[in-house]
Amino acid sequence: xxEFSTPTTAQEFAENFAQLKPLMNRTEALYESSxxxxxxxxxxxxxxxxxxxxxxxxRQINSGNxxxxxxxxxxxxxxxxxxxxxxxxxxxxxxxxxxNLQDVKPIEIGRLQSYATTAAIKENKKLFGPGxxxxxxxxxxxxxxxxxxxxxxxxxxxxxxxxFEAKAQPSGLTVYGVAPYKITNEEALAEMAYLQGQxxxxxxxxxxxxxxxxxxxxxxxxxxxxxxxxxxxxxALGLPGEDKxxxxxxxxxxxxxxxxxxxxxxxxxxxxxxxxxxxxxxASEAARLGxxxxxxxxxxxxxxxxxxxxxxxLAKGVGVKGLFNVAPLExxxxxxxxxxxxxxxxxxxxxxxxxxxxxxxxxCDMVIKxxxxxxxxxxxxxxxxxxxxxxxxxxxxxxxxxxxPQYFTSGDARNGGAEVVNAAAEAKVAARGIYAYxxx
Amino acid sequence: MPDLxxxxxxxxxxxxxxxxxxxxxxxxxxxxxxxxxxxGGAVWKTLGVPVINVSxxxxxxxYRDKRLVGFNNIxxxxxxxxxxxxxxxxxxxxxxxxxAVIASLMVQSRQEWHDIVRQSQDAGADGFELNFxxxxxxxERGMGSAVGQEPKILQMIVEWVMEVAQKPVIVKLxxxxxxxxxxxxxxxxxxxxxxxxxxxxxxxxxVDLDQFSPYPIVDGQGTNGGYxxxxxxxxxxxxxxxxxxxxxxxxxxxxxxxxENWRDAVEHILLGxxxxxxxxxxxxxxxxxxxxxxxxxxxxxxxxxxxxxxxFVGKALPNVRHWEDLNMKYQVxxxxxxxxxxxxxxxxxxxxxGAHQAIRLQAGTRTPAIIEENCxxxxxxxxxxxxxxxxxxERRDDGSQHLxxxxxxxxxxxxxxxxxxxxxxxxHWVPEPAAALGKERHKTLPGKxxxxxxx
Numbered sequence: 001x002x003e004f005s006t007p008t009t010a011q012e013f014a015e016n017f018a019q020l021k022p023l024m025n026r027t028e029a030l031y032e033s034s035x036x037x038x039x040x041x042x043x044x045x046x047x048x049x050x051x052x053x054x055x056x057x058x059r060q061i062n063s064g065n066x067x068x069x070x071x072x073x074x075x076x077x078x079x080x081x082x083x084x085x086x087x088x089x090x091x092x093x094x095x096x097x098x099x100n101l102q103d104v105k106p107i108e109i110g111r112l113q114s115y116a117t118t119a120a121i122k123e124n125k126k127l128f129g130p131g132x133x134x135x136x137x138x139x140x141x142x143x144x145x146x147x148x149x150x151x152x153x154x155x156x157x158x159x160x161x162x163x164f165e166a167k168a169q170p171s172g173l174t175v176y177g178v179a180p181y182k183i184t185n186e187e188a189l190a191e192m193a194y195l196q197g198q199x200x201x202x203x204x205x206x207x208x209x210x211x212x213x214x215x216x217x218x219x220x221x222x223x224x225x226x227x228x229x230x231x232x233x234x235x236a237l238g239l240p241g242e243d244k245x246x247x248x249x250x251x252x253x254x255x256x257x258x259x260x261x262x263x264x265x266x267x268x269x270x271x272x273x274x275x276x277x278x279x280x281x282x283a284s285e286a287a288r289l290g291x292x293x294x295x296x297x298x299x300x301x302x303x304x305x306x307x308x309x310x311x312x313x314l315a316k317g318v319g320v321k322g323l324f325n326v327a328p329l330e331x332x333x334x335x336x337x338x339x340x341x342x343x344x345x346x347x348x349x350x351x352x353x354x355x356x357x358x359x360x361x362x363x364c365d366m367v368i369k370x371x372x373x374x375x376x377x378x379x380x381x382x383x384x385x386x387x388x389x390x391x392x393x394x395x396x397x398x399x400x401x402x403x404x405p406q407y408f409t410s411g412d413a414r415n416g417g418a419e420v421v422n423a424a425a426e427a428k429v430a431a432r433g434i435y436a437y438x439x440x
Numbered sequence: 441m442p443d444l445x446x447x448x449x450x451x452x453x454x455x456x457x458x459x460x461x462x463x464x465x466x467x468x469x470x471x472x473x474x475x476x477x478x479x480g481g482a483v484w485k486t487l488g489v490p491v492i493n494v495s496x497x498x499x500x501x502x503y504r505d506k507r508l509v510g511f512n513n514i515x516x517x518x519x520x521x522x523x524x525x526x527x528x529x530x531x532x533x534x535x536x537x538x539x540a541v542i543a544s545l546m547v548q549s550r551q552e553w554h555d556i557v558r559q560s561q562d563a564g565a566d567g568f569e570l571n572f573x574x575x576x577x578x579x580e581r582g583m584g585s586a587v588g589q590e591p592k593i594l595q596m597i598v599e600w601v602m603e604v605a606q607k608p609v610i611v612k613l614x615x616x617x618x619x620x621x622x623x624x625x626x627x628x629x630x631x632x633x634x635x636x637x638x639x640x641x642x643x644x645x646x647v648d649l650d651q652f653s654p655y656p657i658v659d660g661q662g663t664n665g666g667y668x669x670x671x672x673x674x675x676x677x678x679x680x681x682x683x684x685x686x687x688x689x690x691x692x693x694x695x696x697x698x699x700e701n702w703r704d705a706v707e708h709i710l711l712g713x714x715x716x717x718x719x720x721x722x723x724x725x726x727x728x729x730x731x732x733x734x735x736x737x738x739x740x741x742x743x744x745x746x747x748x749x750x751x752f753v754g755k756a757l758p759n760v761r762h763w764e765d766l767n768m769k770y771q772v773x774x775x776x777x778x779x780x781x782x783x784x785x786x787x788x789x790x791x792x793x794g795a796h797q798a799i800r801l802q803a804g805t806r807t808p809a810i811i812e813e814n815c816x817x818x819x820x821x822x823x824x825x826x827x828x829x830x831x832x833x834e835r836r837d838d839g840s841q842h843l844x845x846x847x848x849x850x851x852x853x854x855x856x857x858x859x860x861x862x863x864x865x866x867x868h869w870v871p872e873p874a875a876a877l878g879k880e881r882h883k884t885l886p887g888k889x890x891x892x893x894x895x
Contacts, residue, residue: 034504062504098783
């Protein structure tokens with residue numbers, strides 16, 4: 001018997017994917033904010049990639065200035081609400097809370113952050129607006145955390161901003177790629193609507209920028225272009241049988257899950273390939289969709305997985321089983337996936353080596369590949385003079401300016417794949433970089 | 441087991457915990473319930489000519505997530521007919537003959553005082569408490585604190601009461617006065633058997649920021665009330681001490697003010713109280729708190745080997761001295777136990793901004809360090825530190841020397857001029873004023889703006 005039965009209604013889906021960080025009520029926010037010590041030069045601020053003045057916003061909640069609290073958060077991070085829910089706070093702000101050193105539960109900073117920002121969003125509190133128009137125009141490619149954050153900051157600096165988004169909705173991976181138990185679609189989109197209402201940038205949906213002709217038009221029409229394009233599809237493994245039905249990429253699987261929710265189908269026995277945070281998400285999600293068995297297959301030992309410990313614990317907690325020191329050789333089956341042929345591995349001098357004669361087939365009816373996302377190098381080659389590093393990441397200076405001076409970037413396309421908070425923080429810097437560049 | 445019973449100016453009670461005259465003693469139902477729960481005595485809600493109250497009567501002071509650290513009320517004395525109260529006093533005394541039932545009284549004329557005292561003792565009250573403390577409403581009519589603030593009138597009324605009282609008389613004092621011993625002495629001169637203090641402190645407990653009205657709000661408006669609850673304990677303790685130490689007061693004291701557990705009660709007793717009265721805590725948590733109070737007091741007495749309450753009544757009084765009698769050779773300095781430090785740096789910022797710049801930050805660790813030569817031993821860091829026993833104040837003098845301000849004064853060894861060489865802070869190091877402006881981390885700019893240097 002699986003931990004979860006397959007959800008068939010929106011209600012059942014919401015129960016299986018119950019929020020890990022549910023919204024606090026006023027009493028809980030009062031109690032939790034009361035615990036904050038108001039550390040000097042607080043370690044939580046230092047641990048936050050966007051440097052939110054956390055003791056300040058918590059103190060503001062405690063004194064009943066919830067709107068001021070939201071302002072403190074948004075001044076540092078335009079994805080303040082989403083970050084409160086999706087940030088790996090265990091290894092960031094909450095991991096740095098001094099209470100940890102006293103074996104006392106750290107302050108629930110993420111939930112307090114969501115509490116304050118949710119109140120501002122719900123009441124549509126006017127906190128920000130565009131700066132005086134300066135007559136310049138900036139195009140933003142991608143309406144994800146990087147693109148939207150850049151758009152907000154650019155508007156506050158007086159630029160006219162148009163965001164080009166290939167998909168139908170904003171917020172990028174926040175709505176298309178994050179596990180549903182971390183944030184709901186409604187929450188992610190409410191923050192996007194709030195920000196657009198505050199700053200007044202234009203977003204064009206279903207407007208993919210795909211080739212040289214599109215780019216040339218933008219280069220002519222806009223003074224600067226911000227690349228917030230993130231990463232591409234799940235990388236191919238190059239294994240035989242990878243094209244079988246029910247062998248899917250994790251990114252694609254999660255996107256479909258986020259869009260279809262209770263209508264999403266999952267196999268009865270699912271093998272997830274990979275050891276990163278996305279693998280943990282996909283495995284956990286498969287279990288919550290009612291898969292009877294979910295196996296997490298990783299080619300090294302458990303302790304070498306790239307995933308955060310709490311993410312692995314979360315997957316284990318919903319019944320996911322680990323299968324370590326195995327490498328996939330082939331996806332077996334006819335048209336449909338029927339199993340994965342693995343070979344056992346050993347790590348010798350830090351390198352993974354296959355152990356001859358240890359092949360076996362692990363039966364399953366679905367394979368989710370969580371083995372990394374491809375870079376969008378093909379598209380990026382259409383930008384003249386744009387340099388990429390040897391891992392396909394866009395090369396940019398401290399202010400986000402690329403080797404083509406008209407182009408700036410931040411987020412996954414530049415850092416190779418990090419958290420929402422990193423993209424949001426770096427985009428603010430890049431917007432300042434555009435300001436410096438266009439003010440020359 | 442130790443003996444918790446008391447004989448307070450002739451009023452016997454199985455333990456020193458009495459309910460103060462207030463809403464919890466408004467009826468026989470409540471008092472019986474309290475006695476059944478374990479309370480030793482009760483001072484009945486003040487009897488007099490029945491009043492009419494307003495609706496919306498209490499206001500609270502909350503601190504962060506803690507409710508009612510302070511409490512105030514604008515309720516008046518009993519609004520029930522005297523006969524109902526007296527009948528219930530009789531009934532309670534019949535059921536609980538060994539418990540103390542004290543009638544709190546407040547009337548105006550000599551005749552009224554005589555009448556109400558006689559009727560109360562006929563009803564079976566073990567004693568009287570004259571309410572000269574209520575600081576709201578009743579004082580506007582010349583009663584309550586209006587009496588407590590006029591020692592001559594207070595004495596006169598006590599004399600009226602003593603003319604007919606056959607049971608012990610306690611005078612309840614108002615703290616709304618500059619020297620609490622003046623009404624205490626007046627009570628003694630009038631012949632009272634005991635005093636009780638403090639009544640509530642005249643207060644505005646808070647202001648509604650939207651209605652622009654003080655709490656509690658009565659149809660958009662409010663009035664000053666009487667303040668009580670945990671927040672008033674320090675004021676009460678000081679006044680209890682003042683009365684207990686005064687050589688001419690020499691009356692048993694019933695301590696009132698901020699008592700909600702055994703520890704608060706022991707503090708009152710150590711400063712001279714020989715019974716204690718509780719109101720706010722019972723209003724907040726119910727009568728059940730008595731179990732913790734009795735248990736804590738018993739355990740304390742066992743550990744200290746006290747047989748009766750009287751073994752420690754006033755035991756701290758010899759150690760409460762005038763400032764000029766304190767030993768100026770005594771020297772403590774802060775010590776940070778690094779293994780316990782969690783790195784909040786509250787001690788650093790507290791000392792930097794609120795004291796003597798005697799704590800510095802260290803490279804490579806969040807644990808601050810004490811600058812020994814600057815530390816004046818003020819305790820502030822140890823008070824703000826959130827970790828138990830992480831910052832301790834360590835004695836640095838060898839205990840061999842003793843010199844008080846009084847002795848220095850007598851020896852002509854005190855600063856007398858504005859720039860006197862003998863100024864205590866003369867050799868303390870103080871940073872240059874402009875050095876303050878380089879302390880960037882004292883203000884936190886939002887987000888990455890800090891790292892970028894743009895505001």
